[in-house]
Amino acid sequence: MNPDAIVIGAGFAGLSAATALCERGLRVLVLEARPTLGGRATAFTDPATGERVDNGQHVLFGCYDETFLFLRRLGAESLVSVQPQLTVETIDRDGRRSRLKCPVLPSPLHLIAGLMTWDAIGWRDRLAVIRMGGAIRDLQRGPGAVTEETVRAWLERHGQTPRLIEVLWEPLAVAALNQSIDDAAVATFLSVLGRMFGRDPLSASLALPLKPLDELYAIPARHYLERMGGIVETNAAARVHISNGSIEVSVGDRRLTAPVVVSAVPWFALVDVFPDRPSALASILEAAAGTQASPIVTVNLWFDRVVTDGMLVGLPGRTWQWVFDKRMVFGEQASHLSLVSSGAASIVVRGNEDLINSAVDEVRAALPSARSAVLTRGVVVRERRATFSVAPGQPRRPGVRTGIPGLFLAGDWIDSGLPATIESAVWSGHRAAEAALNR
Ligand SMILES: Cc1cc2nc3c(=O)[nH]c(=O)nc-3n(C[C@H](O)[C@H](O)[C@H](O)COP(=O)(O)OP(=O)(O)OC[C@H]3O[C@@H](n4cnc5c(N)ncnc54)[C@H](O)[C@@H]3O)c2cc1C
Secondary structure (H helix, E strand, O other): OOOOOEEEEOHHHHHHHHHHHHHOOEEEEEOOOOOOOOOOOOOOEEEOOOOEEEOOOOOOOOOOOOHHHHHHHOOOOEEEEEOOOEEEEEEEEEEOOEEEEOOOOOOOHHHHHHHHHEEEEEEHHHHHHHHHHHHHHHOOOOOOOOOOOOOOOOOHHOOOOHHHHHHHHHHHHHHHHHHOOOEHHHHHHHHHHHHOOOEEEHHEEEEOOOOOHHHHHHHHHHHHHHHHEEEEOOOOOEHHHHEEOOEHHHOOOOEEEOOOOEEOOOOHHHHOOOOOOOOOHHHHHHHOOOOOOOEEEEEEEEEOOOOOOEEEEEOOOOOOOEEEEEEEHHOOOEEEEEEEEOOOOOHHHHHHHHHHHHHHHHHHHHHHHHHHOOOEEEEEEEEEEEEEEEOOOOOOOOEOOOOOOOOOOOOOOOOOOOOHHHHHHHHHHHHHHHHHHHH
């Protein structure tokens, strides 16, 4: 095949770009370095249980418009369960359980109404949230001036109480930004809040995959591409060479050309894709090399019985901030929990046994039904470069155009205004495809 477009990288960004190009009639070749598709959102088979284990639990939000568009294209939208209204169960450090349930009202009234009846907080906290309502309404008019203030400093400046920060804002910000609120700059958090509490109350609803991540989108994307005449190659690490304005892609000894090339690799892999350091990309390569990463650690625990009654429980103030029960994926008899620690720089170096013990201790402290259950297996997944840092002073993120005709960039780190998320990746994939089609 002489492709019309070559897409390098088969994560959410590359596969959304490739399928969008295919949808418009282009013959697309996807080159993926690894043996499997999905990049940082994928799954592997656990040899002991035979279960497909995600490399980390992924949560979507109702406001992931580009992601739902992509999943609809693949016929995979029904593989995600979206809450009809934002509902979150939490168990605080004292073991007190509560449920934040936001009624169906215009946004952000639904959040304020939900918080008014949320028994995890007191009246002083509720009054502080009402003050925050004004700030959120301002966000709906746009995120305003970019600020280098940290998330915590901004919340405190807006009168948020220590309790509200601990049980509401910190869990939300750490999950969204994958970074401590003492390190993350507030600008990206404001974009997240602006989207979650935009006009549609469903924007803030949580959405959970009903399948392991590769079955959710990577395998359906491959089928879609192949049905549409595209080709997907794995074990195909690609490099791009630019000479006299023409673009050549190499995979081993093979040399390939196409009118459109989309590089959809993460910021830390960009340097390997452009080994000749083309001068037109100098500032982008420099920014990518100067971008720091933030890790996520996940511990998967299997017990001899079901130990939770909810699919998702927040554990504010603890190392393992969220517990997910995988029954939605594996059926009612499954006892597989996934515990997530985001912004995990301080624990990523700890050994597996230590991490598993700490996760078990916290589950047992929070969930009485886990105390008598027997742990049958624990599996740790460390993603050291899960996301890019959003700390103040990080390099500027590039757009999808490169200044080299025919060459486009995609990836969650492209300047979408969002943190490193599925939505940012798919947004970039769709923008890169549009730019390629419009050239
Ligand atoms: C543990 C974890 C939990 C997360 N939780 C959430 C969440 O709850 N919600 C959310 O929205 N986001 C979450 N994220 C972030 C989300 O996974 C990423 O933002 C998204 O998957 C990035 O997609 P991408 O396509 O930009 O990059 P990637 O997924 O990294 O894909 C890039 C692909 O390029 C390939 N590649 C690299 N170099 C080459 C080369 N030279 N040639 C060919 N191929 C190459 C890589 O192998 C990879 O497959 C999480 C991430 C992790 C790691």
